[in-house]
Amino acid sequence: MAATSDTNTDVLTIADKTLSSRLLLGTGGFRSLDALAGALAVSGSELVTVALRRIDPGQHGSIVDVLDRAGVQLLPNTAGCFTARDAVLTAKMAREAFETNWVKLEVIGDERTLLPDAPALLEAAEELVDDGFVVLPYTNDDPILARRLEDVGCAAVMPLGSPIGSGMGLLNTYNLRLIRERAGVPVILDAGVGTASDAALAMELGFDAVLCATAVSRAEEPETMARAIRLGVEAGRLAYRAGRIPRRLYAQASTPDEGFPEY
Numbered sequence: 001m002a003a004t005s006d007t008n009t010d011v012l013t014i015a016d017k018t019l020s021s022r023l024l025l026g027t028g029g030f031r032s033l034d035a036l037a038g039a040l041a042v043s044g045s046e047l048v049t050v051a052l053r054r055i056d057p058g059q060h061g062s063i064v065d066v067l068d069r070a071g072v073q074l075l076p077n078t079a080g081c082f083t084a085r086d087a088v089l090t091a092k093m094a095r096e097a098f099e100t101n102w103v104k105l106e107v108i109g110d111e112r113t114l115l116p117d118a119p120a121l122l123e124a125a126e127e128l129v130d131d132g133f134v135v136l137p138y139t140n141d142d143p144i145l146a147r148r149l150e151d152v153g154c155a156a157v158m159p160l161g162s163p164i165g166s167g168m169g170l171l172n173t174y175n176l177r178l179i180r181e182r183a184g185v186p187v188i189l190d191a192g193v194g195t196a197s198d199a200a201l202a203m204e205l206g207f208d209a210v211l212c213a214t215a216v217s218r219a220e221e222p223e224t225m226a227r228a229i230r231l232g233v234e235a236g237r238l239a240y241r242a243g244r245i246p247r248r249l250y251a252q253a254s255t256p257d258e259g260f261p262e263y
């Protein structure tokens with residue numbers, strides 16, 4: 001990739017949508033709607049997730065008004081669904097309620113880990129793609145599953161860094177790199193970001209974007225953390241595009257004895 005510092009032309013395209021911001025924000029878990037509004041504004045996020053199960057889209061004075069005022073696009077998710085059937089139904093209800101055929105697909109395997117249920121996720125993804133949805137699945141850090149999801153027509157894949165809300169960062173950078181290397185669709189790190197450096201690392205690995213919720217919503221100062229993570233995403237992206245130096249086992253003098261260094 002050509003190195004450039006021009007972030008204006010470095011847009012993210014998913015299906016038919018073009019985004020300037022590579023940070024997607026989760027909207028649940030804030031202490032108040034004001035805290036959400038403040039974090040949203042500084043995050044620069046243009047696409048934010050909402051859980052149909054946790055909000056009433058028609059209720060005024062609700063989270064939807066805050067999102068409307070912020071001018072962000074909504075990405076409904078199927079949080080809280082434990083079967084393919086439930087996730088498909090929830091996605092269809094969200095399509096009606098939010099008038100979008102985009103869905104962040106979550107099919108959870110158990111309450112304790114909130115890890116994805118791989119077979120059910122694949123089944124639901126296939127059904128929703130066939131029904132005309134633009135599907136962005138929250139998936140394990142499993143390169144084979146990521147490929148299968150792409151094969152059935154998902155518009156992006158969203159592997160976890162670590163379990164939702166754990167803040168443990170990127171536990172398996174080896175698998176995440178394999179997913180990035182093989183994917184032909186955007187790869188978005190979803191879940192487990194604890195702080196700005198986690199977001200920067202994902203972007204340095206070549207991820208196209210980062211989705212985070214808990215790290216911002218439950219930070220002592222959500223607005224400040226939203227800004228930090230935004231900068232982390234931007235810094236990581238720039239570093240990726242700039243092309244990092246290779247890691248070397250031994251030292252190399254930074255200034256050659258004479259002339260310019262050889263490349």
Ligand SMILES: CC(=O)[C@@H](O)[C@H](O)COP(=O)(O)O
Nearest residue numbers: 026164165191192212213214
């Ligand atoms: C909001 C959302 O979509 C979450 O389900 C997502 O997986 C974020 O996880 P973190 O809360 O760990 O950032």
